[in-house]
Amino acid sequence: MQKTRYAAAAVAAVAALTLSACGGGDSAESEGGESGSAETVRIGIKFDQPGLGYDEGGSYSGFDVDVAKYVANELGYTEKQIEFVEAPSANRENLLSNSQVDMIFATYSITDTRKETVDFAGPYFVAGQDLLVPTDSDIAGPEDLEGKNLCSVTGSTSAQKIKDQYPGVQLVEQPGYAECVTAMGGGQIDAVTTDDIILAGLAAQESNAGKFKVVGNTFSEENYGVGLPKGSDMCEDINAAITKMIDDGAWEEAITSNTEGADYTFNAELNPPTPAPCA
Amino acid sequence: MENYLSLFETYDVPAAFWVNIQLSFWAAIWALAIGTVLALFRISPIPSLQWFGAAYVNIFRNTPLTIILAFGFLGLFSVMQISLASDLNLSLFRIAIVGLALYHAAFVCEAIRSGVNTVPLGQAEAARAIGLSFLPAARLIILPQAFRGAIAPLGNVLIALIKNSTVAAAGSVATESSGLMKTMIEFRSDLVIPIFLTFALGFVILVIPIGLLTTWASRKLAVAR
Numbered sequence: 001m002q003k004t005r006y007a008a009a010a011v012a013a014v015a016a017l018t019l020s021a022c023g024g025g026d027s028a029e030s031e032g033g034e035s036g037s038a039e040t041v042r043i044g045i046k047f048d049q050p051g052l053g054y055d056e057g058g059s060y061s062g063f064d065v066d067v068a069k070y071v072a073n074e075l076g077y078t079e080k081q082i083e084f085v086e087a088p089s090a091n092r093e094n095l096l097s098n099s100q101v102d103m104i105f106a107t108y109s110i111t112d113t114r115k116e117t118v119d120f121a122g123p124y125f126v127a128g129q130d131l132l133v134p135t136d137s138d139i140a141g142p143e144d145l146e147g148k149n150l151c152s153v154t155g156s157t158s159a160q161k162i163k164d165q166y167p168g169v170q171l172v173e174q175p176g177y178a179e180c181v182t183a184m185g186g187g188q189i190d191a192v193t194t195d196d197i198i199l200a201g202l203a204a205q206e207s208n209a210g211k212f213k214v215v216g217n218t219f220s221e222e223n224y225g226v227g228l229p230k231g232s233d234m235c236e237d238i239n240a241a242i243t244k245m246i247d248d249g250a251w252e253e254a255i256t257s258n259t260e261g262a263d264y265t266f267n268a269e270l271n272p273p274t275p276a277p278c279a
Numbered sequence: 280m281e282n283y284l285s286l287f288e289t290y291d292v293p294a295a296f297w298v299n300i301q302l303s304f305w306a307a308i309w310a311l312a313i314g315t316v317l318a319l320f321r322i323s324p325i326p327s328l329q330w331f332g333a334a335y336v337n338i339f340r341n342t343p344l345t346i347i348l349a350f351g352f353l354g355l356f357s358v359m360q361i362s363l364a365s366d367l368n369l370s371l372f373r374i375a376i377v378g379l380a381l382y383h384a385a386f387v388c389e390a391i392r393s394g395v396n397t398v399p400l401g402q403a404e405a406a407r408a409i410g411l412s413f414l415p416a417a418r419l420i421i422l423p424q425a426f427r428g429a430i431a432p433l434g435n436v437l438i439a440l441i442k443n444s445t446v447a448a449a450g451s452v453a454t455e456s457s458g459l460m461k462t463m464i465e466f467r468s469d470l471v472i473p474i475f476l477t478f479a480l481g482f483v484i485l486v487i488p489i490g491l492l493t494t495w496a497s498r499k500l501a502v503a504r
Binding site for chain 1: 349352353356357358360367368371448449451453458459460461462463464465466467468469471
């Protein structure tokens with residue numbers, strides 16, 4: 001008898017924990033708006049990508065963040081109503097399909113496989129795979145990498161592209177770009193590869209200022225889109241907001257201010273992009 | 280289902296697990312060797328060796344493995360420019376083995392020490408009485424019985440080591456299974472959960488026989504007292 005009572009209490013305790021875990025999200029949402037009735041918008045961004053989406057102890061900076069703020073503003077949300085959520089690459093589809101975020105601005109390339117599970121607005125930027133090299137390096141493109149040590153992130157599209165197209169390159173895969181850049185600072189790595197704007201953000205970091213340069217010879221096209229849950233009705237409005245941002249100059253200003261000090265110019269042939277029609 | 284099966288045509292999953300098995304195999308051998316020496320240190324009559332053994336165990340057992348392996352890449356490879364092979368990826372593979380071995384040696388040492396505790400004090404006294412000094416007594420009397428008593432905990436260390444070999448991704452061994460899993464998730468985001476379950480199942484299949492084997496062996500080889 002005693003035993004069953006303990007068991008019942010334990011079950012109840014576990015159930016309570018589970019329930020309160022579910023409730024957490026809701027209460028956070030209702031706290032967000034100042035007026036009480038106003039809703040918040042949850043936007044997924046990277047927290048660890050300087051120049052794009054970067055957590056600076058509670059405040060967020062970067063190009064993705066600036067575009068997200070502009071778009072949210074156009075959709076009728078004030079900055080206080082935005083709740084930024086970390087969206088690591090591998091979790092982006094799940095965050096959207098579980099409705100844990102309303103939209104994602106996180107270096108999210110539009111691809112056909114992804115379109116099967118999520119919708120996209122945009123693109124708001126066309127990035128391309130490029131190389132980051134020490135300032136005094138004479139590497140001018142992927143052809144010069146034969147026999148050199150190149151670093152990229154484990155499992156990334158950039159790493160796969162190198163394996164498929166440049167098999168002569170010695171590829172080192174690290175969990176993050178920061179580790180790659182540290183290793184390049186030590187001299188064992190000759191170049192780091194991923195999308196040009198990510199590289200520019202890394203090079204623009206204070207601790208790296210003046211040490212590295214973006215080669216500026218892109219060899220892929222990545223259309224950064226706004227990730228939306230499947231069947232979302234926000235696509236048209238977001239595209240309108242992106243177009244407006246490009247037209248009034250805020251778009252270009254956001255790029256320049258976030259890559260300052262990196263000696264980087266975006267690919268002007270492909271940028272600024274025209275948002276694709278919504279599905 | 281067809282979608283899921285096409286994954287195996289594009290990605291060589293068994294090869295990735297093979298890398299984990301290789302990492303575990305070499306790391307296990309080195310960890311066993313280092314761990315045995317450490318255990319000898321800890322049961323030796325010399326205080327400075329006891330101190331060294333205890334310090335090693337406390338430092339490595341309490342440092343996260345990710346940090347040890349990340350240090351292997353960022354510290355040993357990048358900054359100190361240490362290379363263990365002329366081929367870059369082989370060098371990183373060996374550095375990862377060193378990291379895994381150093382970390383698990385601490386656990387092996389403690390497993391063997393628990394085995395030593397199963398050997399009755401009388402055995403050591405008898406060894407001393409027939410004139411054996413510390414090393415011959417350890418080699419001939421104590422360790423053979425200790426190993427037989429330590430099979431189950433050593434099996435646990437091996438199981439942990441196999442699963443921990445995925446952390447080698449932090450040391451740039453990207454061909455192992457967790458690295459491949461990341462690649463597959465990046466390109467086939469529509470199949471995240473099946474991919475995840477595939478790798479989980481793979482490790483269960485790898486690890487269960489080891490658990491069964493060590494349980495069987497620990498019964499079979501236990502010293503009857």
